[in-house]
Amino acid sequence: MAKPFASSADLGEKRQSLEVLADGVYALTAEGDPNVGAVEGEDFLVCFEALATPVAAREWLTRLREHTDKPIRYLVLSHYHAVRVLGASAFGADVIVAHDKTRALIAERGEQDWASEYARMPRLFKQPESIPGLTWPTATFSDRFTIDLGGDRGDLVLAYCGRGHTEGDLVAWLPRQRIMFAGDLVESQAALYTGDAFHREWSAGTLDRVASFGAETLVGGRGAVARGKAGVDAAIAQTRDFLTVMLREAGAASTLKEAFDRTHRALEPEYGAWPIFEHCLPFNVSRLWDELHGVERPRIWTAERDREVWEELQS
Ligand SMILES: [Zn+2]
Numbered sequence: 001m002a003k004p005f006a007s008s009a010d011l012g013e014k015r016q017s018l019e020v021l022a023d024g025v026y027a028l029t030a031e032g033d034p035n036v037g038a039v040e041g042e043d044f045l046v047c048f049e050a051l052a053t054p055v056a057a058r059e060w061l062t063r064l065r066e067h068t069d070k071p072i073r074y075l076v077l078s079h080y081h082a083v084r085v086l087g088a089s090a091f092g093a094d095v096i097v098a099h100d101k102t103r104a105l106i107a108e109r110g111e112q113d114w115a116s117e118y119a120r121m122p123r124l125f126k127q128p129e130s131i132p133g134l135t136w137p138t139a140t141f142s143d144r145f146t147i148d149l150g151g152d153r154g155d156l157v158l159a160y161c162g163r164g165h166t167e168g169d170l171v172a173w174l175p176r177q178r179i180m181f182a183g184d185l186v187e188s189q190a191a192l193y194t195g196d197a198f199h200r201e202w203s204a205g206t207l208d209r210v211a212s213f214g215a216e217t218l219v220g221g222r223g224a225v226a227r228g229k230a231g232v233d234a235a236i237a238q239t240r241d242f243l244t245v246m247l248r249e250a251g252a253a254s255t256l257k258e259a260f261d262r263t264h265r266a267l268e269p270e271y272g273a274w275p276i277f278e279h280c281l282p283f284n285v286s287r288l289w290d291e292l293h294g295v296e297r298p299r300i301w302t303a304e305r306d307r308e309v310w311e312e313l314q315s
Helices: 054-064 100-120 200-213 227-252 256-271 277-292 303-314
Strands: 017-022 024-029 033-040 047-049 072-076 095-099 140-141 144-148 156-158 168-174 179-181 219-222
Touching: 017 219, 024 095, 033 168, 033 219, 054 140, 095 100, 100 140, 144 168, 156 179, 200 277, 219 227, 227 256, 227 277, 256 277, 256 303, 277 303
Parallel strands: 047 072, 072 095, 095 140, 179 219
Antiparallel strands: 017 024, 024 033, 033 047, 144 156, 156 168, 168 179
16 A cells, blocks of 8 residues: 655644753653744743744743743744744744754745645644745854843853754754753654755764763754753764664665665664654655765755655655
């Protein structure tokens, strides 16, 4: 029987858990759906990630408002993917912060990415008509962006670690609490999406820089919060292993289809049951195949190209 396209048949509601990671530091995880977070400043809030629609974002904000009523000054976007950014209008933030390259990617391929992700993951797009349009960052940076949280709360540091899940991922780092929000650069017991990735850089220097912060709590893009140094190390190691296996298996293949079959066979025993594994793999291998054959930047995914790759590899 043919596999249903991407996550189009995954319509069951996921249970969301709001966790207080430290005084004024919140994470909302959702059994493998995209994670979000928030950090309290002395008299303002920083929100991390915006979810797929304003209606989905408002549900998160309703839960957050049980803990704090501070106004949202900053909305931080880890990268350009639609399911992370299109809920932005619900936050009413003064400033929307992202990496320079994220802004450029939204301009270049934001519309196509929106259509692609909507077809791949319809469940995440709660009331899609509530999206007013593309989300435009109002402050961008290339290396570091530091937010003074005020009082004795220390800083929130937004940092670029190199190309990885996309060209423009950032991590958000709380040095005092040693907590990191890593976006999709690290997944914890969830499959990786690498359809817009730079596998070689991500698996080496970029993850090395993420690890160098020495986080003791890490919120990845999907999956459970990684706790303790051992938990953080394990999440980073899982992410690296997933990429390393992909590189090894696709690198030994002589056709795209063989690359898919080899990669699937090698990853499936360990990662096959993790969220979005089957959904992601055709898109992942398609991009990796390009990368290994000299295509520098990821090709733009469109709803049509998604279906073609799915038909070719996963049916
Ligand atoms: Zn992403």
